Amino acid sequence: MARLDINAVGKSFGPVRCADGLSFAVEPGEIVAVFGPSGSGKTMLLRMIAGMYEPDEGDILVGGQSIVGAPPERRGVGMAFQNFALFPHMTARNNIASGLRARAGNEDVASRVKSISKLLKIEHVLGHMPRELSNGQKQRTALARALIGNPDVLLLDDPLRNVDAKLRYEMRLELPSLLRRSSAAVLYVTQDYREAMAIADRIAVLVGGRLVQLARPEEVYARPASVAVARLFGDPSINLAEVEPQVGQGGLSADVAGTRVRLDSGDRTGAQGPCWLGVRPDDLVVTRNAGDDAIPARVVAITPMHERAVLLLRFADGSEWLAALAPDAPVASADDDVFVRFAPESALLFDRATGLRVGQPDRRQAA
Known part of the structure; x- marks a missing residue:
């Protein structure tokens, strides 16, 4: 597995500065929660790492190699979206396997789908269409699709936002151990400070596109770097x-x-x-x-x-x-x-x- 390095990354759309000199690293097996108010640049950061947008300044490295300009499929990145983004015409099994079909034989894909679905406890719904799945099952299916390729970097964009309160609480308990098993460098975007504190090893607090504090959850809460951070927690x-x-x-x-x-x-x-x-x-x-x-x-x-x-x-x-x-x-x-x-x-x-x-x-x- 590889380390993720974000070096002085900046991004603007006209006069709007979405990312302003962002610099930090995520070690293999580490979970860093990217937390901040709406519009602070959290999702834009994930999209630049995934290759949907390129930064205007700075560099993004995985395992010491720059991935800026590389096609998304060559970046070693897996991503799960807030709205699940499942293909409606595919079963859960095919949704999970979709990212691997072009890179592996059917036998290897089938064994990986079986293994990851058992880990996430969704093997009993692999034949179901997305409309037949609960939100919790959709969330786990999307997570399985992101994990199945054994990515070096795993990007999770507020994955618990659209699930009910009971499942959200249960997943806060389960996700940390599940994510650490993958050994990927994990960036976990959330607007819920409790979620950030429960899941992350460190929290990167973004305000106005800038990184204003990066520290362990207990330190961010007890020793906020500024009034703005203190108000968020x-x-x-x-x-x-x-x-x-x-x-x-x-x-x-x-x-x-x-x-x-x-x-x-x-x-x-x-x-x-x-x-x-x-x-x-x-x-x-x-x-x-x-x-x-x-x-x-x-x-x-x-x-x-x-x-x-x-x-x-x-x-x-x-x-x-x-x-x-x-x-x-x-x-x-x-x-x-x-x-x-x-x-x-x-x-x-x-x-x-x-x-x-x-x-x-x-x-x-x-x-």
């Missing part, structure tokens, strides 16, 4: 407040809704100035007891979310935050007056001018 989204941190005898602190709160003692070089303070709803503690670092608030609304309850809190200055509480936590009622705390090390600071994260909280160092 988490449900409910991260709470943000405009602050101007100051260093005093008690260390770094900031004024939040009229209350002075301590921030962590990690590396905060450059934190003295206009910043965004970010605290995830899961890191908030809601209590009826006042004390140091406790911010007075009023409960505006409570939304039960099965495994937790989400509280909409309003501070004295009119700003609002969300808190996500565990099911066994004492939950206040709407219109109750409460106090909000967070551990200093759970706070994130971002430079207000650039949006980039300042420092690294001690508790959240990657292993």
Whole structure:
């Protein structure tokens, strides 16, 4: 198997910049999720690797050899599409085999179809037409077609987007081990941050055609490179407040809704100035007891979310935050007056001018 290298790749359509200096590598057997909002260039990147479009700048290498300009069938790339893209007049068996017919004998094709369909648990529907398949079976058929040629690079364009929630959850558990068996370098496009975190070894976050962070899932969540990345991960989204941190005898602190709160003692070089303070709803503690670092608030609304309850809190200055509480936590009622705390090390600071994260909280160092 071979490594995929994307070197300074750029692509434009008129004034629209779809890819802007993208550079990263995917090792054999590694799964990299390409994540970002709609229009950030995720699918365009896959299409350039597959040969549907050529980059305007940069190079794409598989196994150290450039594939730019090579025909799609010579690139060693397999691709599964979001809408499955099965041939409606072919059985599942023939859909899976279609990519191999011109390159292998019928006997070899038949044995490969049998092997891959057994692996994906669709051997019982090989004789069915696409209209007779469930969405889950269509998804597995499309994946089998992409995998059957033992590609060096496997491109998956949001393959779980059109399947039901139950199957999506099951496939999040099954896909990582299944994909690693192929030993291909895998690029997995998704707009679901949970999916990216569950499936990928690393996440490449794209915003506006640019790679803004590439790291392990836990690091992207705990140490987002910017406010834009922080907002993309988490449900409910991260709470943000405009602050101007100051260093005093008690260390770094900031004024939040009229209350002075301590921030962590990690590396905060450059934190003295206009910043965004970010605290995830899961890191908030809601209590009826006042004390140091406790911010007075009023409960505006409570939304039960099965495994937790989400509280909409309003501070004295009119700003609002969300808190996500565990099911066994004492939950206040709407219109109750409460106090909000967070551990200093759970706070994130971002430079207000650039949006980039300042420092690294001690508790959240990657292993």
